[in-house]
Amino acid sequence: MAQDVIVHIQRKDSPDGATYRQTFHVPYEDGMNITTVLQRISAQPVTDEGEHTAPVAYDACCLEEVCGACTMVINGHVRQACSALVDNLLKEQPEITLEPMTKFPVVRDLLVDRSRLFNALKRSKAWVSVDGYWDRGSGPLMAPRDQEEAYPLSRCMSCGCCLEACPQYNDKEDFIGPHAVSQIVLYNTVPAGQSIAPERLDVLAGPGGIAACGNAQNCVKVCPKEIPLTTSIAKAGRAATGHAIRRWFRR
Amino acid sequence: MAGTITSAESAKEKYFFLLRRLHSLSGLVPVGVFLLWHLIVNATVLAGGDKFQFMVDQIHQLQKAGLLFVVEMAFIFLPLAFHAVYGVVIALSADMNAREYRYGPNIRYTLQRWTGIIAFAFIMFHVWQMHWLGEPFGGSMFKPHDAPASTAAAIQASWWFITFYIVGVTASVYHLSNGIWTALITWGITIGQRAQRISGYFCTAFGVALLLVGMGALWGFTTYHAPAQPDQETAHTAAFVADPQHDSH
Numbered sequence: 126m127a128q129d130v131i132v133h134i135q136r137k138d139s140p141d142g143a144t145y146r147q148t149f150h151v152p153y154e155d156g157m158n159i160t161t162v163l164q165r166i167s168a169q170p171v172t173d174e175g176e177h178t179a180p181v182a183y184d185a186c187c188l189e190e191v192c193g194a195c196t197m198v199i200n201g202h203v204r205q206a207c208s209a210l211v212d213n214l215l216k217e218q219p220e221i222t223l224e225p226m227t228k229f230p231v232v233r234d235l236l237v238d239r240s241r242l243f244n245a246l247k248r249s250k251a252w253v254s255v256d257g258y259w260d261r262g263s264g265p266l267m268a269p270r271d272q273e274e275a276y277p278l279s280r281c282m283s284c285g286c287c288l289e290a291c292p293q294y295n296d297k298e299d300f301i302g303p304h305a306v307s308q309i310v311l312y313n314t315v316p317a318g319q320s321i322a323p324e325r326l327d328v329l330a331g332p333g334g335i336a337a338c339g340n341a342q343n344c345v346k347v348c349p350k351e352i353p354l355t356t357s358i359a360k361a362g363r364a365a366t367g368h369a370i371r372r373w374f375r376r
Numbered sequence: 377m378a379g380t381i382t383s384a385e386s387a388k389e390k391y392f393f394l395l396r397r398l399h400s401l402s403g404l405v406p407v408g409v410f411l412l413w414h415l416i417v418n419a420t421v422l423a424g425g426d427k428f429q430f431m432v433d434q435i436h437q438l439q440k441a442g443l444l445f446v447v448e449m450a451f452i453f454l455p456l457a458f459h460a461v462y463g464v465v466i467a468l469s470a471d472m473n474a475r476e477y478r479y480g481p482n483i484r485y486t487l488q489r490w491t492g493i494i495a496f497a498f499i500m501f502h503v504w505q506m507h508w509l510g511e512p513f514g515g516s517m518f519k520p521h522d523a524p525a526s527t528a529a530a531i532q533a534s535w536w537f538i539t540f541y542i543v544g545v546t547a548s549v550y551h552l553s554n555g556i557w558t559a560l561i562t563w564g565i566t567i568g569q570r571a572q573r574i575s576g577y578f579c580t581a582f583g584v585a586l587l588l589v590g591m592g593a594l595w596g597f598t599t600y601h602a603p604a605q606p607d608q609e610t611a612h613t614a615a616f617v618a619d620p621q622h623d624s625h
Contacts, residue, residue, distance in 0.1 A: 201476055292485065295471040299389075332389035336396035339470060339488075340558040342481035345569075356567055363564020369393055 128153045130211055131173070131220040132162055134181055136234045148173040159206035159214075159223065160185045160195060163235075182234040190349060193284025197235050198224040203289040203347055226289045242285050245301040249328050251308035253317045265316035278311035278357060280350040287344035287354060299333030303344035306335055307357035313364070326368035335361045399462050400555075400562050402455045408552045410452050415545070415586060418527075418593035421600060425524035428596075432523040439520075460496045467492060488554050491547040498544025505530060505537075528600035538598055545590040553583030 129150040137144050150173050151165045160183075167180040186194040188207045195206035200217050203226060214221050229237040255261070267275070287303040288294045294302050309325045312318035329335045335358065344354040388395075417435070421428040438444040467489040474486040506518040506527075519526040531537055557579040560566040566575045 290473070290477050292470045292473050292482070295469075297469045297471075330393045332392040334393060336393045337469075338562075339466070339485055340481065340561050341485035343473070343477045343479060346477070346479045346482075353569065355561070355572070356569065359561045359564050359567040359572075361564075362562050363567070365393065366397065366563060369397075 133222045135224040137231050157211045159209045182236045184236050193282035196284040203286045228289050245305040249305045249309050275314045278307050286347045290343035290347040292341050293339045298337050300337035303354045306361045310357040310360050329365040330369040335365045400559050402459045403555050406451045407456050415590045419589045421596035428524045436520050463492045491551040494547040495551050525602035528597045531597045549587045553579045
C-alpha cells in the first residue's frame with residue numbers, strides 16, 4: 126500500500142500563540158489509528174510542502190480507550206485518537222482533520238488542559254470519603270438492581286467528549302457538565318458514597334448545577350463509553366428539585 | 377460600580393437553580409396553559425362569530441367584577457414577561473452547535489431557542505397590535521364588545537400580518553410542545569430513554585393538534601366577514617341587552 130493518508134492538523138505553538146494549520150502525508154498502514162498517525166508524524170515531522178516542522182504535540186496514554194487522554198476533534202467530531210481507525214475515518218471524508226477540543230484551553234497543538242473537567246469532579250465530591258487509615262471492613266452490600274444501574278456510570282473515563290459536544294458547557298456558564306452530574310448520581314447510588322449525598326445535591330441544586338442543562342442530549346450521543354448520561358441528568362433533576370424544596374422547608 | 381456587579385453576579389448565582397426551575401414551571405403554568413386556552417377560544421370563530429363573541433363575553437365577565445386586569449397581569453403578563461426575558465438570558469448562554477452535531481435532540485434544542493426568540497418578538501407585536509396599535513395608527517385593534525369583526529379586521533389589515541401570525545403561532549406551538557418534552561426530563565418524570573422517546577411521540581401529537589387549532593383560528597379570522605349591518609356596534613349592544621343568555625352565568 127503506497128497510498129498516503131492526508132492529515133490536516135490544527136496547530137498552536139504556545140497557549141497564547143496563533144492558530145494555524147499544517148498538512149501531512151503519512152504512509153498508510155493496515156489497521157492504523159490516529160495515535161499511530163501522530164507517532165509517524167513525530168518520527169518524521171515534514172509537512173506536505175517539505176517544510177521541517179516541530180513534531181505535533183498530543184496526549185496519549187492507555188491506547189485502549191479507557192483513559193480519555195487522547196480525546197480530540199477528529200473529522201469535526203470529538204472522540205479518542207486511539208480508537209479512531211483511519212479506515213473508518215476515510216469512509217467519512219477523503220482527508221482527515223485533527224483539531225484540539227474547543228472547550229478547554231490549548232496547551233500546544235492537540236494537547237489541552239482539562240482542569241475544568243477535574244475541578245467539576247472535585248466540586249461534586251465524586252468520591253467515597255474515607256477519613257482515616259484503619260481497616261473499615263467490607264463495604265455495605267448493594268442490591269443487584271442498584272449495581273446494574275451504577276456500573277455503567279462507573280465506566281466514565283473523564284475524557285471530555287460530553288463537554289465538548291454540550292452547547293451549555295462554555296465560558297458563559299459555570300456548568301459542571303454531564304460527566305459530573307452522572308458521577309454525582311453514581312456516588313449517591315453507591316451505599317459507601319451516600320454519607321455525603323446531601324453535599325453533592327447542594328452542588329446539583331447550586332449555580333452551574335443540573336439547572337444549567339438544556340437537554341440538547343449531545344452528551345449521550347458522543348459518549349464513547351455509552352453511559353446513559355441523559356438518564357443520570359433526569360434522575361439528578363428530580364433529586365435536586367426534591368433536595369432544594371426539602372432544604373427550603375428545613376430553614 | 378464593581379461592587380454592584382459583584383453583588384448582582386452573586387445574586388444570580390444564589391438564585392440560579394430557583395430561577396431556572398421557575399422558568400421551566402412558568403412556561404407550563406400559566407403561560408403554556410394560557411396559550412392552549414387562547415388558541416382554543418380563538419378557534420371557536422370557526423363555529424361562527426357568535427360563538428367566539430360568546431366566549432369573549434364569558435371571559436369579560438371578569439371585567440364586571442373588576443378582576444380582568446388583575447388576572448391578566450398576575451397570570452398572563454408577568455409570568456410571560458419573566459419567561460421571555462429570562463429565556464433570552466438562557467438562549468444567550470448557549471453555544472449552539474447543531475451544524476457540527478446534527479442529532480435530533482440537538483436540533484430541537486436549537487429550535488427551542490430560536491422559536492422562543494421568534495415567539496417573544498411575535499407576542500410583543502401581537503399584544504401591541506391588539507391593545508394599542510388601533511386607532512392612533514389607523515389600524516384596527518381588538519374590541520371585546522365586537523370581538524370577531526375587530527380581530528378579523530386587525531389580522532386582515534395586511535398579508536404581512538397574516539404571514540407573521542402563521543410564523544408566530546407555529547413558533548409558539550413548537551416552543552410549548554418541545555418545552556413540555558424537556559420539562560418532563562427537567563423535573564425528572566421521564567427518566568429512561570424509552571420513556572423520553574414515548575413522551576416525544578405524545579408531545580409531537582399534542583403539537584400537531586394545537587397547531588391545527590391555531591391555524592384553524594387564523595383561517596377563521598382571515599376568512600371572517602362581519603354580517604352586513606348599518607351600525608354593528610349599536611346592533612350588537614342591542615342584541616347583548618336583548619339576549620338574556622349573555623348575562624347568565
